[in-house]
Amino acid sequence: xxxxxxxxxxxxxxxxxxxxxxxxxxxxxxxxxxxxxxxxxxxxxxxxxxxxxxxxxxxxxxxxxxxxxxxxxxxxxxxxxxxxxxxxxxxxxxxxxxxxxxxxxxxxxxxxxxxxxxxxxxxxxxxxxxxxxx
Amino acid sequence: xxxxxxxxxxxxxxxxxxxxxxxxxxxxxxxxxxxxxxxxxxxxxxxxxxxxxxxxxxxxxxxxxxxxxxxxxxxxxxxxxxxxxxxxxxxxxxxxxxxxxxxxxxxxxxxxxxxxxxxxxxxxxxxxxxxxxxxxxxxxxxxxxxxxxxxxxxxxxxxxxxxxxxxxxxxxxxxxxxxxxxxxxxxxxxxxxxxxxxxxxxxxxxxxxxxxxxxxxxxxxxxxxxxxxxxxxxxxxxxxxxxxxxxxxxxxxxxxxxxx
Numbered sequence: 001x002x003x004x005x006x007x008x009x010x011x012x013x014x015x016x017x018x019x020x021x022x023x024x025x026x027x028x029x030x031x032x033x034x035x036x037x038x039x040x041x042x043x044x045x046x047x048x049x050x051x052x053x054x055x056x057x058x059x060x061x062x063x064x065x066x067x068x069x070x071x072x073x074x075x076x077x078x079x080x081x082x083x084x085x086x087x088x089x090x091x092x093x094x095x096x097x098x099x100x101x102x103x104x105x106x107x108x109x110x111x112x113x114x115x116x117x118x119x120x121x122x123x124x125x126x127x128x129x130x131x132x133x134x
Numbered sequence: 135x136x137x138x139x140x141x142x143x144x145x146x147x148x149x150x151x152x153x154x155x156x157x158x159x160x161x162x163x164x165x166x167x168x169x170x171x172x173x174x175x176x177x178x179x180x181x182x183x184x185x186x187x188x189x190x191x192x193x194x195x196x197x198x199x200x201x202x203x204x205x206x207x208x209x210x211x212x213x214x215x216x217x218x219x220x221x222x223x224x225x226x227x228x229x230x231x232x233x234x235x236x237x238x239x240x241x242x243x244x245x246x247x248x249x250x251x252x253x254x255x256x257x258x259x260x261x262x263x264x265x266x267x268x269x270x271x272x273x274x275x276x277x278x279x280x281x282x283x284x285x286x287x288x289x290x291x292x293x294x295x296x297x298x299x300x301x302x303x304x305x306x307x308x309x310x311x312x313x314x315x316x317x318x319x320x321x322x323x324x325x326x327x328x329x330x331x332x333x334x335x336x337x338x339x340x341x342x343x344x345x346x347x348x349x350x351x352x353x354x355x356x357x358x359x360x361x362x363x364x365x366x367x368x369x370x371x372x373x374x375x376x377x378x379x380x381x382x383x384x385x386x387x388x389x390x391x392x393x394x
Contacts, residue, residue: 015172018248021255022379028251049149057165059250061257071149106252106319 002129003047006033010051014058027114028102030055031066035098036122038073039091041130045074065105069098095119163283163290166248166259170288173248173259239270239348239387246382247288254319255379258291262386265289268346270387276352276375277301277340278384291384294321294353294374302343303353305332311341314354314372321354323370331359331368338372348387352376 013029020026034055038048049071056065073094080090099115107115188196244262249255258271258278263286271278271291279293292299295316303314303323310332313324323338332338336356342349354372361368378384 011169012172012176015169015176015248017251018166018169018259019173019176021249021251026251054165058169059166060252061163061166075145106250106254106256108253111251 002126003037003044006037007047007051010034010055014055017059025108025110025114027111027118028055028059028099028107029118031099031102032115032118033122035066035070035073035095036119037126038070039095039119039123040126042074042077045071060105066098066101069094069101073098091123095123163257163292166250166257166290167283167285167288170247170259170261170285174261177247238390240390242386242388244271244289244384244386246378246384249379253379254293254295256293256295256316256318258293258378258384260289260291260384260386261287262289263287265386265388269389270347272351272385272387273376273378273381274385275377276354277347278376278378281386293378295319301347301353302341303338304341305336306339306350308332311343312338312370314338320357321372321374323354323356323372324367326359326368326370327366328361328368331361331370332356334359337375 010030010033013033016029017026031052034048034051037044049067052067052070053063056063056067059065076094077090081087084090095116099112099119102112102115103109242262242264244260244265246258247261248259250257260271260281265281265284267281267284269281269289271280277294279291279296279299282290282292284290293316294301294314295318297316297318299316301314303312304310308330310326310330312326315322315324326332334356337352338354338356340347340349340351340353352375354374356370356372358371359368360370
């Protein structure tokens, strides 16, 4: 249910980005929600990666925007959690790495900062939700 | 343990293979087109707000608004008459001089519904009907791009900043015949011989070569001309004349199909 709600919100967010691109600086709503979900629970990759693929296609007509880095997140986290221990630094690093990919695709620095700023609370809220569920 | 690690690499390789295969398929514009119902829905509250706010405007301001619109309509009618007479005169002059004009195109207006969020808005979603793929999109300032995909009510536009689009250009009154190609955030002009290189600030127009773009439409302004040592052609960069990032309406030039 959470997955469907987040995917729907992400689709709405992408549409919001398209509709009001010229009116105001806005974060990448869809990417923030999807990356937040992936960082909160890495097993979410099953539905998050197709969501990020759709995000890349809708906004940039390409699969090479954020998807390659996002696809590496679960693998990298498994590897690093195994070797360094479960922790925030590697997650924060992956968050910055995946969102910074927006800059070469023409997003403004303000939009990137807003995206990072939105991802952190989304990640926090979803982590709490998954913690309660378990 | 080894099996576990091999599993990681296998998943990574599968994801990479899917990316490589799917990345070559032209799916992008169709996914943008598929989001048009959501965009229409997002605009509904804006339209509601505009209708709702009319209830709170007093009759005097509405009357002044109507009078202003009537005045503008009359001015537009006068301009249309002037444009019609100029078009006739232009046609006669072109016949006399035997110059090809912008014929073979049907022009109509399209409302901009969405844009890609990059600062240059390389992709546009239009609300328009009766258009076809490869129809040419023009703003009041110059060439914007071409239609990539369409449904009954919407169409996506690939702008001239896209690397897949090449526009034959010229500078009127010269023998220059160059090719302009998008580089993401700027334009590169290829095949400009050093001796024919235009000056910085010169405006390039569509040459009409190939019959794809109507001739005589402003495309780009030259920003940089750099001679390359040992090369025949200069390295020329330009910036688009059209500013579609803020236009709410664009014009579509549809190719008129000739009856056999």
